[in-house]
Amino acid sequence: MTKSNMATRLYPRGQYGILAAAVVTLIVLSQVVTKSSSVNLLNLWVVYSIAGLGFFWIFALGGRFAFSQTFMMALGGYTTAYLDSLGLPFVVCVLGAVAVTGLGGVAVGLILWRTEHFYFALGTLAVAEIGAVVFGRTSTFTGVNGNITGVGYPRIFDYELRTDNEVFWLLAFVLVIVLLLTVWARRSSVSRQLDAVREIPVVARTVGVRVDSWRLRTLVFGSSIGGLSGALITHWQGFIGVDSFGLDLGIGLFLIVILGGLASHWGVLAGAAFYVLVPELLSGLQQYMSVFYGALLLIVILVFPGGLSGLFDRLAPKRRGTPRSREMEKS
Structure with missing residues (x-):
């Protein structure tokens, strides 16, 4: 296999093209x-x-299952609502929510x-459950019974949406x-280190990969994105309550990623x-619905463990795998 072919496997092609297609969609x-x-x-x-x-x-x-994601969404929502009550601009409120949830991820x-x-x-x-109790009883920050x-x-450039x-x-x-x-992370050298952290953490440590550091970084970044989504939901709906970010949503996020496929971030959209x-x-x-989602999870895990993106990858070689293409790959 040539060096260029190896690079293609490490850094999947067409990512920016797919992003452009997503924008058009x-x-x-x-x-x-x-x-x-x-x-x-x-x-x-x-x-x-x-x-x-x-x-x-x-x-x-990062290879870690975090039930705390809904807690981060709630933390972002309550933070932006609190900052909004102080009369701060929308952008400042949202950035503040992202910063606070990032610190929450660090903690x-x-x-x-x-x-x-x-x-x-x-x-x-445990963090998510403790957070739900605290949010429901801390009226100064979260309102009466956790409802604001x-x-x-x-508001963007003095234009209210x-x-x-x-x-x-x-x-x-x-x-x-x-x-x-x-896409940038998946196409950079960071992707190889994250693959090692997720798949073979013990071996990764022996070759100098800072496994715990990378896990912390993905947790902080993912938590910040969760806080961002919580802040956006809060401003969009003009309301936030503890029940909006319960365990059902946490299971829903797991279902979204599993159904889409762990191998591709594009599957999250599906x-x-x-x-x-x-x-x-x-x-x-x-x-x-709970019964339906449970049955769906079983089907995906047993029949389509790669999710929708994995199913697409299994079908793709059949379309591309002509004798000539296989011969070129070997050269």
């Missing part, structure tokens, strides 16, 4: 989807995609520094930025679309 959807209820679902898809990408960084890249990472796998998941679950209303609309259609463009812009950062649309399509069976 967002633009087309903004023009096609006009019904108010449908635009609301579209916005939910975008904001859950942002939150899912944050969890992707922690779980798929959680340092507390659970040496824990592995199951114990890390339990530790972050009247949060200001997003009041409708769902206007907010969509802000959410879409943020999603594209997060995707761009993820997983988020599924997570948003299925409850709407099966609204008459709402009481059975």
